[in-house]
Amino acid sequence: MQRTRGIVRYPGGMLKRDYTTQYCSMAATLEIIGERWTILIVRDVFLGIRRFDDLQRSLGVARNILQTRLERLVEHGILRKKAYQEHPVRYEYRLTSKGADLWPVLMSLLQWGDRYAIDGERPVIVEHRGCGGELDDRRRCVLCGADVSVTEALAVRTGARRAPSGATVPA
Amino acid sequence: MQRTRGIVRYPGGMLKRDYTTQYCSMAATLEIIGERWTILIVRDVFLGIRRFDDLQRSLGVARNILQTRLERLVEHGILRKKAYQEHPVRYEYRLTSKGADLWPVLMSLLQWGDRYAIDGERPVIVEHRGCGGELDDRRRCVLCGADVSVTEALAVRTGARRAPSGATVPA
Numbered sequence: 001m002q003r004t005r006g007i008v009r010y011p012g013g014m015l016k017r018d019y020t021t022q023y024c025s026m027a028a029t030l031e032i033i034g035e036r037w038t039i040l041i042v043r044d045v046f047l048g049i050r051r052f053d054d055l056q057r058s059l060g061v062a063r064n065i066l067q068t069r070l071e072r073l074v075e076h077g078i079l080r081k082k083a084y085q086e087h088p089v090r091y092e093y094r095l096t097s098k099g100a101d102l103w104p105v106l107m108s109l110l111q112w113g114d115r116y117a118i119d120g121e122r123p124v125i126v127e128h129r130g131c132g133g134e135l136d137d138r139r140r141c142v143l144c145g146a147d148v149s150v151t152e153a154l155a156v157r158t159g160a161r162r163a164p165s166g167a168t169v170p171a
Numbered sequence: 172m173q174r175t176r177g178i179v180r181y182p183g184g185m186l187k188r189d190y191t192t193q194y195c196s197m198a199a200t201l202e203i204i205g206e207r208w209t210i211l212i213v214r215d216v217f218l219g220i221r222r223f224d225d226l227q228r229s230l231g232v233a234r235n236i237l238q239t240r241l242e243r244l245v246e247h248g249i250l251r252k253k254a255y256q257e258h259p260v261r262y263e264y265r266l267t268s269k270g271a272d273l274w275p276v277l278m279s280l281l282q283w284g285d286r287y288a289i290d291g292e293r294p295v296i297v298e299h300r301g302c303g304g305e306l307d308d309r310r311r312c313v314l315c316g317a318d319v320s321v322t323e324a325l326a327v328r329t330g331a332r333r334a335p336s337g338a339t340v341p342a
Contacts, residue, residue: 022211023289023291023294023331023332023333024211024214024284024289024294024295025280025281025282025283025284025285025288025289025293025294025295026210026211026214026277026280026281026284027211027284028284028288028289029280029281029283029284029287029288030210030211030280031288032287032288034205034207034210036205039197039201039205040193040195040197040198040201043195043197098287101283101286101287102283104279104282104283104308105276105279105280105283106197107279108275108276108278108279109196109197109200109201109276110196110197110200111196111275112196112200112272112273112275112276113195113196113197113198113199113200114196115272116200116203116269116272117196117199117200117202117203118194118195118196118199122196123194123195123196124195124196137275138309138310138311138318139309140309147309160194161194162194
């Protein structure tokens with residue numbers, strides 16, 4: 001292994017002109033989930049929004065873009081399609097375990113954004129289900145100290161929203 | 172607060188046609204760091220690559236794109252410029268505390284990618300400095316159990332790299 005002053009240096013030749021040519025787990029992840037809208041689609045599925053029309057309404061994204069992104073997420077095994085109606089057949093999108101394992105990515109984006117990216121009250125608080133404690137930056141319950149898993153977490157809307165002026169309106 | 176079957180639902184009107192109109196901490200974070208290359212620039216600065224030419228060589232990104240992304244990161248207070256030479260003045264880029272707080276985002280992307288996005292041996296392992304234990308998905312040392320902070324973490328290159336064929340070559 002090559003160490004340089006306690007940190008690692010990539011030889012220049014390793015990182016090329018495109019993500020796909022970088023042998024880096026972070027770059028490889030961004031190749032899959034880094035496209036515009038993709039993470040917000042995954043967020044919505046985490047929040048229980050599973051059907052095409054509901055996702056489209058929630059996100060306000062163009063239908064063709066949503067369709068492309070959903071297909072790619074299914075192709076990558078992050079979402080799976082499940083029929084919820086037979087005649088005509090209609091599908092909803094569920095997280096696979098690979099998809100559910102994106103929860104730490106979503107939580108870290110949420111928590112950084114709560115602190116630095118939004119101007120006003122947090123729109124969503126994530127709690128330890130049943131216990132009610134908030135989650136710290138290691139997804140531990142601040143009340144009982146438990147390591148909280150995705151199925152034990154509860155996203156609670158505070159009611160805070162951005163006013164048309166850009167200022168926020170508490171609930 | 173509004174709860175629906177244990178999960179929260181966004182009213183359709185809250186999420187609009189563009190990230191900037193969504194009052195969501197995740198979307199707000201992506202507005203800042205979601206642009207192509209931005210996270211990989213932040214990754215490189217974490218790894219100690221701080222100067223424009225070194226970043227350009229490491230990433231292989233076009234100079235004008237790199238310049239734009241760096242300016243935006245400085246504007247958002249994620250990086251700061253520090254002169255390392257006077258005649259002529261030359262700057263390097265350092266993480267602010269706001270930037271260093273992106274570490275959990277990078278770690279979650281890295282760990283998901285290690286598991287699901289790369290095909291082959293992990294190119295980088297993050298260890299607890301001094302102790303040598305790896306970090307779990309809550310950034311705790313698997314050897315001593317400590318909560319590891321960014322300054323206590325050490326990125327170690329394994330030497331694994333992708334062969335021209337796409338197969339990986341262990342060190």
